[in-house]
Amino acid sequence: MSITDTSFPDERLKMLFLCSQPEIDPSIRTPLMLQTVLGIDAARIASAFVVKPSTMGQRLTRAKAKIRAGRLTFTIPDAEELPLRLDAVLEAIYAVYGSGWDDLAGVDARRKGLVDEAIYLGRLLTKFMPDEPEVQGLLSLMLHCEARRTARRDDSGSYVPLSGQDTSRWSIPLMMEAEHYLHTAARSGRLGRFQLMAAIQSVHSQRARTGRTEWEEIALLYEGLTRLSPTLGVLVGRTAACAEAYGAVEGLVLLEAIPQDKIVNYQPYWALAAHLYQKMEQVEKARSAYSRAIGLCEDLSVKQFLHQRANEISIAK
C-alpha cells in the first residue's frame, strides 16, 4: 500500500500529519502530536520539554485554535509535497524520543514513557508507509538506541558512556529488529538522514560481535550526514568520530571550526572539547571546558561522570 492510493485508515496517522502542517509552528508540532495523537496531558508534556505547564497549555490551545480557524484539514500530501511533510512528522517523532532519552536516570517515569510512545508512533508509521525508507530509518535509529538503554547505567547507578558500555547488556532482539528495518530501507536506494543516523548506530552495535568500533566507517557516515543535515549535533558527532578515527589533532581542527556563536549553551560541544583538550594535554583549556560542560549539564549522573573525568586532570598533573 502506498500513501497516495488510499485514504489513511488510521485516525492517529491522520492526526500526525495534521499536527505537522507548515501552518503550525515547528516548536509546537511535537507537543501537539503528544496531546492529540497520544492523549498526553499538557502538564506532563511541559515537564518533558522544561516549559511552564500553563504556558504549554496556552500554546497547545493556540495551535488547536489555529487549526480550527484556518480550517486546516487533513489532506493527503501529493508526491511532490510528501517528502517535506513526512520529514516534519519524522522530526516530531524523533523529538518525542529525544525528550524521553534525555532522562538518562530513568527515574522520571513520566518521561521514560515517551520513549515507548515514540517507538509506537514509528511502528505505526512503518505499517502505513512501508515504502518510505526514512520512516524505517527513524524506527531503526530509535530501536538501536533503545537496545542500549539499560547499559547506560552500571549496577551502582553511575553513568556509562557508549564506549565504556558492557555490550552483553545490549538487547540482541532490539538490535536485530533495528538492523532489519535498516536493511529494508537500504533496498529503496533513497538515502536520508535518519537512515544515516541509524547506520551510525548500527556500526556502534557491531562492537557487541567484534569487540571493536570501526570509527573510520562512522566518520565517513558523519561526512554524509554533514552534507545532508549539518545540525549542531551532527557537527559535534562528526568531530568526535573523526577524533577517534584520525586522532585528537584532527578532532581539534574540526572542533574549532564549529561556529562559536552557536555553542555557548551546547553541552555536548563542551564535553567533547574537554575530552580532546585533555588528550592533547592542554590542561587549562580542558579544565575550563569540563567546567562549562558540567555547568550546562542537566543530568546529575552525567555531571558526576564529568567531575570524575575532570579530577583525572588534577591527579595527572
Added chain:
Amino acid sequence: MHFTLMLFESPEDFNARKDPEKQQEYLAGWSHYAHALREAGVVVSGFGLHAPETAATIQRRDGEMLVQDGPFTETKEQLGGLFVIDVADLDTALEWAARAPVNAVEVRQNLPALK
C-alpha cells in the same frame, strides 16, 4: 527580561558546605554552574546565602513585632542562593534552572526597578 532563580538546598546540601569531605565537590558544582552562566553572558547578579539556621526573621502580628531565630518557614528545602539572569524568555530561564546543582529551583520574572 530579568528572571530570578531561587535555588533551594536540602539539609544535605547545607551540611556539605561544612563537611571537609564533601565541601570541595559541593563548591565545584556551584563554580561550574556559575562559569557556564557567566560565559553565556546572562548573569545580572548572583550570590549564595548563609545557612538558614543563621537567619533572623521578623514578623508583625496584631501590630506587634516578633523576632525569631531561623527561617520564615520550616521546610526541608531552604533558600540557599539566588541568581538574577537576563534572558529572552521564561523557557530559557527554566532551561538554566534545570542545570543548577540543586533539586529545587523557583523561577520568577523580576518586576521593573522602582523609580
